[in-house]
Amino acid sequence: xxxxxxxxxxxxxxxxxxxxxxxxxxxxxxxxxxxxxxxxxxxxxxxxxxxxxxxxxxxxxxxxxxxxxxxxxxxxxxxxxxxxxxxxxxxxxxxxxxxxxxxxxxxxxxxxxxxxxxxxxxxxxxxxxxxxxxxxxxxxxxxxxxxxxxxxxxxxxxxxxxxxxxxxxxxxxxxxxxxxxxxxxxxxxxxxxxxxxxxxxxxxxxxxxxxxxxxxxxxxxxxxxxxxxxxxxxxxxxxxxxxxxxxxxxxxxxxxxxxxxxxxxxxxxxxxxxxxxxxxxxxxxxxxxxxxxxxxxxxxxxxxxxxxxxxxxxxxxxxxxxxxxxxxxxxxxxxxxxxxxxxxxxxxxxxxxxxxxxxxxxxxxxxxxxxxxxxxxxxxxxxxxxxxxxxxxxxxxxxxxxxxxxxxxxxxxxxxxxxxxxxxxxxxxxxxxxxxxxxxxxxxxxxxxxxxxxxxxxxxxxxxxxxxxxxxxxxxxxxxxxxxxxxxxxxxxxxxxxxxxxxxxxxxxxxxxxxxxxxxxxxxx
Ligand code: FAE
Numbered sequence: 001x002x003x004x005x006x007x008x009x010x011x012x013x014x015x016x017x018x019x020x021x022x023x024x025x026x027x028x029x030x031x032x033x034x035x036x037x038x039x040x041x042x043x044x045x046x047x048x049x050x051x052x053x054x055x056x057x058x059x060x061x062x063x064x065x066x067x068x069x070x071x072x073x074x075x076x077x078x079x080x081x082x083x084x085x086x087x088x089x090x091x092x093x094x095x096x097x098x099x100x101x102x103x104x105x106x107x108x109x110x111x112x113x114x115x116x117x118x119x120x121x122x123x124x125x126x127x128x129x130x131x132x133x134x135x136x137x138x139x140x141x142x143x144x145x146x147x148x149x150x151x152x153x154x155x156x157x158x159x160x161x162x163x164x165x166x167x168x169x170x171x172x173x174x175x176x177x178x179x180x181x182x183x184x185x186x187x188x189x190x191x192x193x194x195x196x197x198x199x200x201x202x203x204x205x206x207x208x209x210x211x212x213x214x215x216x217x218x219x220x221x222x223x224x225x226x227x228x229x230x231x232x233x234x235x236x237x238x239x240x241x242x243x244x245x246x247x248x249x250x251x252x253x254x255x256x257x258x259x260x261x262x263x264x265x266x267x268x269x270x271x272x273x274x275x276x277x278x279x280x281x282x283x284x285x286x287x288x289x290x291x292x293x294x295x296x297x298x299x300x301x302x303x304x305x306x307x308x309x310x311x312x313x314x315x316x317x318x319x320x321x322x323x324x325x326x327x328x329x330x331x332x333x334x335x336x337x338x339x340x341x342x343x344x345x346x347x348x349x350x351x352x353x354x355x356x357x358x359x360x361x362x363x364x365x366x367x368x369x370x371x372x373x374x375x376x377x378x379x380x381x382x383x384x385x386x387x388x389x390x391x392x393x394x395x396x397x398x399x400x401x402x403x404x405x406x407x408x409x410x411x412x413x414x415x416x417x418x419x420x421x422x423x424x425x426x427x428x429x430x431x432x433x434x435x436x437x438x439x440x441x442x443x444x445x446x447x448x449x450x451x452x453x454x455x456x457x458x459x460x461x462x463x464x465x466x467x468x469x470x471x472x473x474x475x476x477x478x479x480x481x482x483x484x485x486x487x488x489x490x491x492x493x494x495x496x497x498x499x500x501x502x503x504x505x506x507x508x509x510x511x512x513x514x515x516x517x518x519x520x521x522x523x524x525x
Contacts, residue, residue, distance in 0.1 A: 031282075031295035036062045038302040038525055039281055041268050041315070044131020045506040046488030047306025048250035053513035054304075055259040057521050062298065063251075063260060064283055066267040067091070067110050067128030072241040074216075075226050079112060079237030083384050087111060089236050091127040092290045098124070098235065099456055100381075110265065110288045112236055115458075116310045118415030121338060121402065123310045123462045129264060130247030131308060134237050136460075136502060137360035138210040138244075139377065140175035142166045143497025143504065144366075147373050151397045151495040152504070153468035156511070165507035172253075173244045173506075175209030178362040182217055183207070187230040190353030190390045191363045194378035194437070198365045201436045208362050208377060216242030217358070232359030232380035266296070271303065271315050272324040279303035279483060302483045302525035305466070306509075309336065309489040310415070313404050313465025316478075316490075317413035321406035329479050331470035333413060336402030337494020339461035339501055340425040342394045342453045343379070346437050349446040353390035355383045361393070365436070366499075372396055372428035373498040376436065392437065392449065394429030398422045400464050400494025419457060426451070461501050466490040476512040483524050487512065 038054055040047050043065045054061045072078045080089045082098070087106035090097045091114035095105050098113060113135055116123040126132040143151075145158045182188055198205040217229035220240065228239045254260040265286050272280040278299050285294040305312040317333040319325040346353075357380030364377030379391040401421040404413040419426075430451060438444040453459075466486045468474060476491055478484040489505045491512075496504040 031297045033297040033299065036060070036298055036300045038062070038304070039064065039279070039298055039300040040304040040306055040487075041281070042131060042306035042308060042311060042488065043129045043247065043251055043262065044126065044133065044306060044308055044488060045246055045250075045502055046509045047131065047304070048246040048254065049506060049509040050304045050306055050485075050487045050513055051260050052250050052254035052257075053510075053517055054521075055254050055257040057517040059259065059521055059525070061254070061260045062300075063262045064266040064268055064281065064298075065129050065262060065264050066286075067112070068264050068288065069129045069247065070112060070134055070237060072237070072239060072243070074219075074240055076239050076241065078239050081233050082235050082382050085236065089113060090115070099452070099458065108290050110286070110290065116415070118417060120419065120457060121415055121417035122456075122458045123415065124458060124460050125308050125310055125462065129251065129262060130245040132502065133245035133247070135235060137234060137379070138175070138212060139208045139361055139364075139500040140170070140173060140211055140503045141208065141375065141499040143499050144368050147368055147397065147497030148504075150373075151497045152492065153474070155469065155474050156508075161507055161511065165510045166503065168510050169503055169506040172249050173211040175211045176214060177207030177209055179214050182214060182221075182230075182358070183362070185221065185358075187221065187356075187358035188362070188380075190357040190380050191378050193348065193351060193353055194390070194392065195363045197437050198363075203365045203367065203436070205363055205365055208364050210360055210362060211244035212360075213242040216240050227356075229360070230358045231356040231382045233356075233382040234360045238360075268307065268315065270322070270324060271305075271319050273326070273481065273484075274299070277482065300483075300525075302485070302520070304485045304487045305490070306488045309462035309465050312486055312488055312490040314413040316466055316471070317404045317406050318411070321408075321413070325481065325484075327480050329471045331467065333404035333465055335400040335467045335470065335493040336404065336415060336417075336462070336464035337398040337400035338402070338417070338422060338459035339463055339495050340374075340394065340396030340398045340422055340429065340498070341459040341461040342422075342426055342429045342451060344392045344394070344430070344433050344449045344451055345389050346392050346433070346449050347389045347447060348437065349443075352386055352388045353380075355386040357381055357383070357390055367432055368498055372425060374425075374429055374432055375499045376429070376432055391452075392433050394433060395461070395495075395500065396425035396428060396498050397495040398425050400467075402464065402494070404465055417457070419454070426453075463489045463492045463496065463501055464494050467493045475515040477516070477520075485512075485516065
């Protein structure tokens with residue numbers, strides 16, 4: 001490592017540590033200070049791609065990740081199960097955070113799934129090395145040109161994304177559809193049932209590309225591996241491996257360069273610009289109980305925010321409210337949306353989807369060519385007993401009207417959302433799902449589809465808060481703040497063209513880093 005390291009002591013406050021859920025008993029300790037050329041916050045899609053592209057350009061990078069590593073492999077027991085969760089299932093929470101998972105109490109742990117509470121909407125996101133890719137199903141879908149243009153920031157050239165950036169991402173993550181042998185097996189009955197209904201409704205079902213080696217699922221069926229894919233138990237992560245999460249793809253490649261240091265259990269509390277225009281990152285090094293064991297103050301010329309839409313936006317809104325970064329754009333914290341994300345339960349009469357429904361979500365329908373473009377997919381659920389129900393999920397394009405506001409009491413920024421903002425896309429999703437699985441009045445009455453998101457508004461697809469063209473330029477550089485970059489889902493105003501977001505977030509990071517590497521390395525940092 002070529003980084004210059006200075007250590008001296010400074011004092012830090014305690015309020016912010018408490019707000020982030022960490023134990024503040026030791027938070028008043030002296031902080032250590034050091035200097036790095038480039039710092040990336042977060043190891044999800046944006047953060048990992050950024051680290052790789054910087055390292056390949058010869059830049060030494062420190063990556064700060066709040067969570068731990070989750071190594072998997074055949075027959076591993078890395079992640080908890082959905083219906084028997086333990087403290088690994090939640091980020092610094094005293095209880096289960098996932099709706100549907102049985103409520104349990106435990107001592108807080110740096111677990112894999114974070115629920116960021118908001119007003120009118122909670123956000124679920126991954127916490128750990130690999131970010132959202134640890135817990136995501138892996139639906140890896142490129143939007144069509146018209147819907148890309150409708151929802152992505154102006155000025156992005158779809159042809160370039162189609163020709164280059166989406167393909168680069170696919171070459172690394174290797175998405176593949178479920179093979180026939182699995183699809184036609186009893187484990188995937190629920191997925192098959194949905195596919196049949198789509199075809200009966202006159203629509204064209206498709207098999208969703210997932211970044212998996214499906215051979216792992218096949219080996220579960222032969223008894224060689226313990227079941228995880230084939231029971232649909234994937235929402236806290238897939239135990240067997242075979243999933244091309246970003247920790248084992250992009251980030252592993254970045255670390256293999258020898259230029260990237262990943263510091264786990266490093267929770268960034270605040271970001272600041274000092275008088276010399278350098279970036280100061282205030283970090284709590286925590287243990288797995290969330291207790292602060294060291295305070296670090298890291299100074300850098302180039303700071304890349306890849307903490308996800310919720311993480312990055314909260315850091316920026318805090319910095320603006322506390323004047324830690326003067327002259328941040330007014331649009332910071334605005335234009336947030338949930339990608340239209342809506343989960344319905346479906347209880348077909350007379351043909352139960354069964355217990356333990358194979359996953360991850362592997363079939364769907366692209367209903368893109370209409371005024372309310374939608375993607376509808378089937379999501380298997382690992383019910384331990386047959387309750388006759390499965391889930392159907394829809395996405396669309398929403399008005400990004402969500403806003404994060406600073407709360408001085410908790411020293412955090414909080415999302416404000418209303419169900420009115422996605423009412424139109426929700427009613428389009430409801431109508432489309434009913435036309436697929438509940439065509440007649442009798443079916444609607446006997447095979448109910450229930451909008452579970454209505455009762456508890458949550459999303460897996462946070463997007464926006466530091467959007468391109470307003471907070472950032474067309475390559476993720478924060479306007480008026482040399483050396484400060486956004487590199488994750490916060491850049492995108494609310495939707496990714498009626499499909500799941502990860503592939504577009506990754507493609508956008510690839511697009512931005514091409515220019516940042518070419519124009520800013522050795523000039524800005
Ligand atoms: P993300 O992957 O969330 O990474 C952010 C990283 O920053 C994480 O590693 C955090 O731990 C870390 N971090 C946050 N705050 C701090 C801090 N203060 N200090 C240090 N580190 C911090 O961001 N998308 C799809 O396309 N297909 C799917 O099938 C799909 N399924 C999903 C299922 C679930 C249950 C969930 C929760 C999400 C799913 N998503 C899916 C969404 C997808 O995971 C998400 O869009 C991306 O992961 C977002 O990528 P980012 O790089 O923006």
